[in-house]
């Protein structure tokens with residue numbers, strides 16, 4: 001597997017960003033695209049020089065010249081699109097949030113394990129070199145015992161009610177699209193919380209416009225997290241321990257620098273290595289997928305499936321508390 005052969009499923013915004021990064025990687029080959037429509041597949045293929053354009057998902061899933069499919073549909077279609085590929089024996093990198101709810105997430109993980117096929121949530125934050133450095137510092141006790149995580153992700157935009165961010169049928173709302181990042185950061189550092197509290201302001205369509213969360217862990221650590229679709233918040237994170245803290249400035253989910261404050265020491269600024277590329281590059285997650293495939297690993301240690309399931313449980317718990325339920329969903333908690 002000198003060059004890993006990729007397929008991209010869907011032709012929207014993030015599919016294009018990911019494809020642009022992929023075609024610049026010497027050990028990756030973008031060989032196919034799949035779309036709900038043939039013209040969209042052809043247009044995307046022409047744009048990125050992709051040899052095969054499939055006008056339906058099943059043809060992409062059945063394409064034996066593809067090693068791994070990157071699923072970039074709205075969240076509501078992740079379960080069906082990724083499931084189709086896994087059933088065809090295709091490895092899958094699936095955009096965040098992994099699915100609408102933990103029930104769907106368990107189904108995908110079950111399929112991957114049944115077919116012994118690679119599956120990973122595209123939680124690129126976990127593959128970011130500086131985030132990995134922060135995780136290592138925290139695990140090594142650089143700031144003592146972890147006490148608190150603060151993180152927010154709020155944006156503004158003129159989103160029509162039919163936009164995927166506002167449409168319940170497409171898994172709309174701030175939590176699944178944006179809140180997944182602060183929640184995932186807290187999970188990365190502390191694991192799964194034992195208590196979840198949340199409050200939200202809902203839109204007329206019934207998705208969350210703004211959600212505040214307080215998560216608590218057995219040892220007493222807490223995370224105070226926020227996300228919003230109609231407020232451009234600082235998008236920062238701070239991680240506080242008994243002997244110091246780490247501050248990650250704007251864009252904490254793909255940082256290019258952070259500051260380590262240790263009691264009794266001068267602050268230390270840590271900046272990204274320019275060789276790691278631009279901060280918005282998706283190449284680190286793509287590289288991790290290819291490393292796993294070459295090593296014959298069906299799961300990434302950087303983005304383990306049990307961790308993804310735990311994040312989905314927390315997102316479900318938040319939605320249950322604030323009263324966001326997507327069409328056709330049963331109550332999400334037992």
Ligand SMILES: NC(=O)c1ccc[n+]([C@@H]2O[C@H](COP(=O)([O-])OP(=O)(O)OC[C@H]3O[C@@H](n4cnc5c(N)ncnc54)[C@H](OP(=O)(O)O)[C@@H]3O)[C@@H](O)[C@H]2O)c1
Nearest residue numbers: 010011012013014035036040072073074075077095096097
């Ligand atoms: N990692 C990141 O930084 C990042 C950034 C943005 C978004 N995302 C995630 O990526 C996913 C897609 O977001 P996006 O911003 O790219 O959305 P988008 O621009 O709306 O594109 C989604 C694409 O999916 C297909 N699609 C649209 N509606 C669909 C439906 N109802 N069922 C099935 N397929 C549909 C369309 O492609 P075809 O017409 O070709 O079928 C569309 O172009 C979301 O889950 C989002 O959370 C991740």
